[in-house]
Amino acid sequence: MGHYQWNWAIVFEQVAGTKEYYYQWLITGLGWTVATALCAWVLALVLGSLVGTLRTVPNKWLASLATCYVELFRNIPLIVQLFLWFYVLPEVLPKSAGFWMKQDMPMPEFITAAIGLGLFTSARVAEQVRTGIMALSSGQKNAGLALGFTLPQAYRYVILPMAFRIVIPPMTSEFMNVFKNSAVALAIGVTELTFQMRQITGEYAPGNPIEVMTIVSVIYLILAFSVNRLMALIERRTQVPGYISGGGK
Amino acid sequence: MRKILILSAALATAYMGSVQAEELTGTLQKVNESGIITIGHRESSIPFSYLDDKQKPVGYAMDLCNQVVAAVKKKLNKPSLVVKLVPVTSQTRTALMVNGTVDLECGSTTNSKERQKQVAFSDSYFVTSVRMLVRADSGIKSLDDLNGKPVVTTTGTTSDRYIKQNEQGHSIDVKNVYAKDHAESFLMVETGRAAAFVMDDVLLASLIANNKNPKDFAIVGPALSVEPYGIMMRKDDPQLKRLADETLSTLYKSGEVNKIYDKWFMKPIPPKNITINLPMSEKLKEAIKNPNDVGI
Amino acid sequence: MVLHRYTLFDTTESTMSIIRFNAVNKWFKDLHVLKDVNLSVAEGEVVVICGPSGSGKSTLIRTVNQLETIGSGEIWVNGQNVIDPKTDINTVRADVGFVFQHFNLYPHLTVLDNITLAPIQVRKQPRVEAEALAETLLAKVGLANKRDVFPSQLSGGQQQRVAIARGLAMQPKVMLFDEPTSALDPEMIGEVLKVMKDLAHTGITMMCVTHEMGFAREVADRVVFLDQGEVVEMATPAEFFSAPKSERAKQFLQQVLSPMH
Ligand SMILES: Nc1ncnc2c1ncn2[C@@H]1O[C@H](COP(=O)(O)OP(=O)(O)OP(=O)(O)O)[C@@H](O)[C@H]1O
Numbered sequence A: 001m002g003h004y005q006w007n008w009a010i011v012f013e014q015v016a017g018t019k020e021y022y023y024q025w026l027i028t029g030l031g032w033t034v035a036t037a038l039c040a041w042v043l044a045l046v047l048g049s050l051v052g053t054l055r056t057v058p059n060k061w062l063a064s065l066a067t068c069y070v071e072l073f074r075n076i077p078l079i080v081q082l083f084l085w086f087y088v089l090p091e092v093l094p095k096s097a098g099f100w101m102k103q104d105m106p107m108p109e110f111i112t113a114a115i116g117l118g119l120f121t122s123a124r125v126a127e128q129v130r131t132g133i134m135a136l137s138s139g140q141k142n143a144g145l146a147l148g149f150t151l152p153q154a155y156r157y158v159i160l161p162m163a164f165r166i167v168i169p170p171m172t173s174e175f176m177n178v179f180k181n182s183a184v185a186l187a188i189g190v191t192e193l194t195f196q197m198r199q200i201t202g203e204y205a206p207g208n209p210i211e212v213m214t215i216v217s218v219i220y221l222i223l224a225f226s227v228n229r230l231m232a233l234i235e236r237r238t239q240v241p242g243y244i245s246g247g248g249k
Numbered sequence B: 001m002r003k004i005l006i007l008s009a010a011l012a013t014a015y016m017g018s019v020q021a022e023e024l025t026g027t028l029q030k031v032n033e034s035g036i037i038t039i040g041h042r043e044s045s046i047p048f049s050y051l052d053d054k055q056k057p058v059g060y061a062m063d064l065c066n067q068v069v070a071a072v073k074k075k076l077n078k079p080s081l082v083v084k085l086v087p088v089t090s091q092t093r094t095a096l097m098v099n100g101t102v103d104l105e106c107g108s109t110t111n112s113k114e115r116q117k118q119v120a121f122s123d124s125y126f127v128t129s130v131r132m133l134v135r136a137d138s139g140i141k142s143l144d145d146l147n148g149k150p151v152v153t154t155t156g157t158t159s160d161r162y163i164k165q166n167e168q169g170h171s172i173d174v175k176n177v178y179a180k181d182h183a184e185s186f187l188m189v190e191t192g193r194a195a196a197f198v199m200d201d202v203l204l205a206s207l208i209a210n211n212k213n214p215k216d217f218a219i220v221g222p223a224l225s226v227e228p229y230g231i232m233m234r235k236d237d238p239q240l241k242r243l244a245d246e247t248l249s250t251l252y253k254s255g256e257v258n259k260i261y262d263k264w265f266m267k268p269i270p271p272k273n274i275t276i277n278l279p280m281s282e283k284l285k286e287a288i289k290n291p292n293d294v295g296i
Numbered sequence C: 001m002v003l004h005r006y007t008l009f010d011t012t013e014s015t016m017s018i019i020r021f022n023a024v025n026k027w028f029k030d031l032h033v034l035k036d037v038n039l040s041v042a043e044g045e046v047v048v049i050c051g052p053s054g055s056g057k058s059t060l061i062r063t064v065n066q067l068e069t070i071g072s073g074e075i076w077v078n079g080q081n082v083i084d085p086k087t088d089i090n091t092v093r094a095d096v097g098f099v100f101q102h103f104n105l106y107p108h109l110t111v112l113d114n115i116t117l118a119p120i121q122v123r124k125q126p127r128v129e130a131e132a133l134a135e136t137l138l139a140k141v142g143l144a145n146k147r148d149v150f151p152s153q154l155s156g157g158q159q160q161r162v163a164i165a166r167g168l169a170m171q172p173k174v175m176l177f178d179e180p181t182s183a184l185d186p187e188m189i190g191e192v193l194k195v196m197k198d199l200a201h202t203g204i205t206m207m208c209v210t211h212e213m214g215f216a217r218e219v220a221d222r223v224v225f226l227d228q229g230e231v232v233e234m235a236t237p238a239e240f241f242s243a244p245k246s247e248r249a250k251q252f253l254q255q256v257l258s259p260m261h
């Protein structure tokens, strides 16, 4: 049996027929991965908090609207959602709008991916936020209302600050997921990390796929670990002295 | 088919003495001992190697490979050799070859110098040219017409390199965009997200053939690159390599290869009975005349 | 803050009543928890509500600031009909303090922030002013040195005293208490009751659900006995404890005043 010819230096080789190096491709990929994931995460946090909160309000109409939102974005596979936004939406919009999306929209793949991934993740964030709110005793809210807070004030000052603290551990995994899921963006042509890996291990440098895959896996691991540490730091910083939260580690 | 079998059987019998005398090495030795030969095939590399409506791998490359397998059976004198079929992808094929999972890869793999560091190739059985697919009404005729326009490349292929290289010579500015497979790259052109899809002509031809309005599209421009396809094998396996090359040469000399080519490129093929309609290129005719395994 | 103390007891027709229930009914699905309740509380009055478990005491007191809605009837607080959808319930609530059985302090805020949050956000009081008042109140409930700790670092009795200070920080006209001592260890009940007694003597209007009959005897102007959602008796503590009229009240008193309690 032939032996696999290991060549870890593959990433420092020049791309045949170009002035570029493979490691530059990986760095570009990492940049897009981080940009896509972070933009999506910010969007997911904002929308997810809003929708998760709305799911718990007394107004039945708003609550079921929020429930529909969650079910919609959570249950359709991410890749399908990206396809819908990227390929289907421009075709069903009025001709001029569809044309704009296809021809003139700046960075169409990136923006579509960031929004698509953000909406998908927001549904998951919403579920976490809702769970956090439900975990609080209704007494907290009542104590706020009894002092004359409006419902939004009660949420802003009393309910959400505690709910967010409670959900930091599950939010950490959602935050880590958003980096992992950003790889799906390659399906609509975002030149992120996994894209670059497939590009390199495809026709370009098919000789040493294992090294490139390993390096990319390690980069993802480092990203996940950084997110984990960041969230642990936030958890420590926001910890309420003496308060024993249920979700300890 | 039957004729060839009888002929080969006769040949095999005639050479029996010398075959037995030669000590088996490499893959042939392994196949002889295990009684199994494993073919790596593609699932949708039409018309080279793909699954038909019965999920059976068929295609131009599969037909050629089957001839090689027949030759192996003769050589080992094992008519009942078990042929195992394993699907491979463009990402997995090299690794599966190197680690011994597959013995012959029959797909649409470019014989490149880069790949030759890990694996070996038979003589070329096909030569593809990289050209561009555009909408017929786009007016795009050459690379210069692509200035300022998005050009789509399928992830994992090198088409974008030809664009980048040609950009310099033509002082044009092209926006490279990517899709995850050929069907999506084609969709990008169809929906107007990309002005051109740069890819092997055979793939472009089959994508057009499968569209409901084949007349809306055209394959234009010069060949940006020419790539030979070969049957992939493990490196340093001269016995199998010789057997494969001899089998192909026999088909080339007899003209049998033309019939096989027509069957897959000029006639309706399963599963949808569509005709790719790609006449044999001059480059392929040349490769058939002078069989060689020179990579790019 | 010092209000005139009224000693008028029969206030059903009084225009000075600060809380008035008119034929209030409340159902939880099929369960009729408040049955035609009529009740007035005069300004400055201290009313203790007692009754067996499940009789509707909590429900009753929570309807005053609409933490619980009602099925029919009217509730007037500070001259405003709280049932009327046009009434801004938040302004009504701002003038009515509420102390819960389980304190319900905000766990993520310090004691001081717990007290100043509503004055600053609802009353729009300047922070300095709110903090000065908070410190005064903390001193009154005997917790001046605890302003910067978190609720989870306090005992139950201390938490409940902070909760009282938090209610008072809004300078309410009425304070409502729902069993403020029943979640406390016995040794802490006294400290909370003392704060409540002090408060009663300031002349603020208080409505208080409690089983602490000693407290009722000492500071209540009136005792309301509730059973199965009905106001069964309404009397001065002296009358109620010495000569309960109904059989149900007698039974109840026998239970809460037995040596076990
Ligand atoms: N949210 C609710 N849904 C349904 N039933 C309820 C609800 N809250 C209270 N009840 C029922 O209404 C009745 C009155 O309850 P409430 O809490 O007012 O009694 P209580 O007098 O305060 O009792 P306790 O002394 O045990 O606190 C009880 O039978 C109770 O089970």
Ligand SMILES: [Mg+2]
Residues within 6 Å of the ligand: C057, C058, C059, C178, C179
């Ligand atoms: Mg109660």
